[in-house]
Amino acid sequence: MVESLFAGRSPRAWYRLVRYTIISLVYNVQVDSNYIVDTLLNPVIFPLDNLTASLGPYLVALVVVLLSSVILISYVLGIEWYLRKELHKTLALAFVIGHYLQVCVWTHFYKGVVTDPGHPTVSDPTNADVCKRCVFPKPPRTHHCSVCKRCVLRMDHHCPWLNNCVGLNTHRHFYLFSFFTLLGCIFIAIFGLPVFFEFLFVSRDEKYFASVPKTYLGKWVVSEAYGRIVWYTFSMVLSIGLCVFGVFCWHTSLIVANETCVENKQNSYERKRFSKLNMRYRNPYDRGVLKNLSEVLLHDDQKSLWWILVPFHLSPDSWLARMAHKIFGRAAKTGKIV
Ligand SMILES: [Zn+2]
Ligand SMILES: [Zn+2]
Numbered sequence: 001m002v003e004s005l006f007a008g009r010s011p012r013a014w015y016r017l018v019r020y021t022i023i024s025l026v027y028n029v030q031v032d033s034n035y036i037v038d039t040l041l042n043p044v045i046f047p048l049d050n051l052t053a054s055l056g057p058y059l060v061a062l063v064v065v066l067l068s069s070v071i072l073i074s075y076v077l078g079i080e081w082y083l084r085k086e087l088h089k090t091l092a093l094a095f096v097i098g099h100y101l102q103v104c105v106w107t108h109f110y111k112g113v114v115t116d117p118g119h120p121t122v123s124d125p126t127n128a129d130v131c132k133r134c135v136f137p138k139p140p141r142t143h144h145c146s147v148c149k150r151c152v153l154r155m156d157h158h159c160p161w162l163n164n165c166v167g168l169n170t171h172r173h174f175y176l177f178s179f180f181t182l183l184g185c186i187f188i189a190i191f192g193l194p195v196f197f198e199f200l201f202v203s204r205d206e207k208y209f210a211s212v213p214k215t216y217l218g219k220w221v222v223s224e225a226y227g228r229i230v231w232y233t234f235s236m237v238l239s240i241g242l243c244v245f246g247v248f249c250w251h252t253s254l255i256v257a258n259e260t261c262v263e264n265k266q267n268s269y270e271r272k273r274f275s276k277l278n279m280r281y282r283n284p285y286d287r288g289v290l291k292n293l294s295e296v297l298l299h300d301d302q303k304s305l306w307w308i309l310v311p312f313h314l315s316p317d318s319w320l321a322r323m324a325h326k327i328f329g330r331a332a333k334t335g336k337i338v
Contacts, residue, residue, distance in 0.1 A: 053147050060113055080215075104183075115164070119151060124139055134151055146158075153168040209222050257292065
């Protein structure tokens, strides 16, 4: 039987016969090249994902420690210097701006850590596909997070520093956390510049030490650890600022184009494919810069983009929203998230 099947066939025909036989036996409509590559990389990725998941809480704690240390040192160095130079109005201005930025940074960081990024539900009418990992229906733009081991709506990436997925409900907090942290670094750099210049260019001799009042804060300035504290703050502000600047620029480019990190790879492949055909690829989710920004940062709330400067979360049934409804009417009606 087998002999008659292969009798008189060329090696090429043999190859085709064996290939199609294997394909017909193992064919699955859900399997594609990405799935095969994912499966082959699983032995490497699986331990890395588990490591990321287990390190998550420690990385969140590290962010809190690093940011808190820079902020606390900035208080000590800044207050002492501006009081010594009797620049009371500048100090008051720095207090207002600095505290506003701090509230924004910590609010978005906290919300980024604790907010559920959004997961598909079986009754969602927009379900259009099935996740191969969790075998669960999912709407478009949903991807499986191998660290959280769940499908995430409008999945962007898993952020180890927030120990959370950046998805539908968390992208705005992740983005605004990087935005306000960048502003915070610029703020410390501007207001800390005279302090740093004095440290660099004024010699720490007897005359200088005599000019520093012997207050509690002044003791810090004349201590031997002062140089190390200044350099620590300078290097932390510079490195944190550069990192969040990169993240902020990258995510601004994604948000204005209404792309996620995952879609950016797919869309750049499509752009190249279309350009070879002398055609222009258009991202189907692109609704224009302002609407794209509003979709991610205000969840399409029909509000002005200035609302992103308001750091707190306002759910429609919260007491604050009800009070705002009484006072402003429309603001509370549309105030799902501000
Ligand atoms: Zn999944
Ligand atoms: Zn995740």
